[in-house]
Amino acid sequence: MTTQNDTNRQGAERDLTIHQRNLVDTCFEENQYEAAISVLDEMRSSKYKPFPPHIRQLIYIALYPPATEEELDEEAMKLEPGSPSKLLSRRQKTSLAPSPKAISAATDLLMKFARTNAPGSLARAIPSYPEDPNIPTEIGAEHADSHIAIEALRIGRARCCWEIIKEGFIRRDGGKTASSPRKPRTRKTTRQTSDDDEDEGDEMPAPVSEHAWGVLGWLLTVFERDEAEVEQSGRIRYSPLLLSQLPPSRPASSPRWDVKLPVDVVFYALEQESESRRSLGVRLLTL
Helix, strand or coil, X not given: CCCHHHHHHHHHCEECCXXXXXXXXXXXXXXXXXXXXXXXXXXCCCCEECCHHHHXXXXXXXXXXXXXXXXXXXXHHHHCCCCHHHHHHHHHHHHHCCCHHHHHHHHHHHHHHHHHCCHHHHHCCCCCCCCCCCCCCCCCCCCCCCHHHHHXXXXXXXXXXXXXXXXXXXXXXXXXXXXXXXXXXXXXXXXXXXXXXXXXXXXXXXXXXXXXXXXXXXXXXXXXHHHHHHHHCXXXXXXXXXXXXXXXXXXXXXXXXXXXXXXXXXXXXXCCCCHHHXXXXXHHHHC
């Protein structure tokens, strides 16, 4: 749902030209992620709507788990033995993985877009529940050429934003993601009892991946700005974009009450030792 203020802002924002989009796409196709992010930053303007696939590619990079020291050592050991074809395959997979610098730059650029562009423009790239579940969504159905664009399609195909920040949605398996967002890698949560430790079937993925806190902060910023624009338009303060992240009730005309996923995120954030992470839980709780 779009507010009047949001409509005015989006009306002033034009779509990027094909030439502008191709400049970014070329960098991504050549796996030059940092260059693509730099070009996007240069083109960032309140006059232009960000291209949704580009935002999803930034989200994918920002969510990508960087390699640990142990993983780097393991990859180095794997490169020593083996046939030339295997060595080439491993090097290609490594070259496709975003670097820590690209991951940081993608997270920073998402926040810049949140300050520059209308929440409704950015929301075009965020998966959400449709108002009418009988109408198929077009998000994630676009054509993709580059490796990063293909991987980022999964973000658009998720049901909501809570799925993409969940542990296991993006995995570091030679640059590949998990086969399904509904079957992520599992881990123990701090709220599970010792009995759960003996039963792997009770393991649940963390509501927020270790590398998804930056994306969660960006999502909250978008929702907060959306909420503020609604209030400025003279309406009751709430975020229609956040509401679209809740599954529709039956019948569809009924209020949306299923808040399990965002509440899980709130409690998980409040359990963290980091004050900045706990503050994200408070921000979500107050929306």
